[in-house]
Amino acid sequence: MSIDIETARRVAKLARIKVEDDALPALAGEFNHILGFIEQLNxxxxxxxxxxxxxxxxxxxxxxxxxxxxxxxxxxxxxxxxAREGFFAVPKVVE
Structure with missing residues (x-):
């Protein structure tokens, strides 16, 4: 399996990591290196x-x-x- 630049961009976006366009090839290379190691383990x-x-x-x-x-x-x-009425009081997080 090989990770291309677009996949690396998508993974970075999903991980909410800001990666500049010029750093994407290096990131894709790192992903490929990791996947290669996993294939060796398999x-x-x-x-x-x-x-x-x-x-x-x-x-x-x-x-x-x-x-x-x-x-x-x-x-x-x-x-x-x-604390209210014997419980921890926290801000509402779901609307």
Whole structure:
């Protein structure tokens, strides 16, 4: 797969990144370089490799799952810039 200048322009627009026209060929080249690396990774045979989350076999520390009331409403709301009726008050963002 090859990225042309128009595709690079579209990706920059979608990412809301201002890219000058003279920088688009370099950006397209970078995209092509990244895609080439991804194609190399796709060629690696990983059929017999188990998925792992760490290079060392470690187990996460476990804690007892206990339900608590919390009862910290006043302390939590003291951090709010605007609290009303026991809730955080935020500006309306959807009309």
């Amino acid at each position: 060629e690696v045979d990983v059929d017999d490799v188990e998925p792992m989350t760490s290079v060392t076999p470690m187990r996460l520390k476990r804690r007892e799952d206990v339900v608590t009331d919390g009862d910290q409403q006043a302390a939590v709301l003291s951090n709010a810039p605007d």
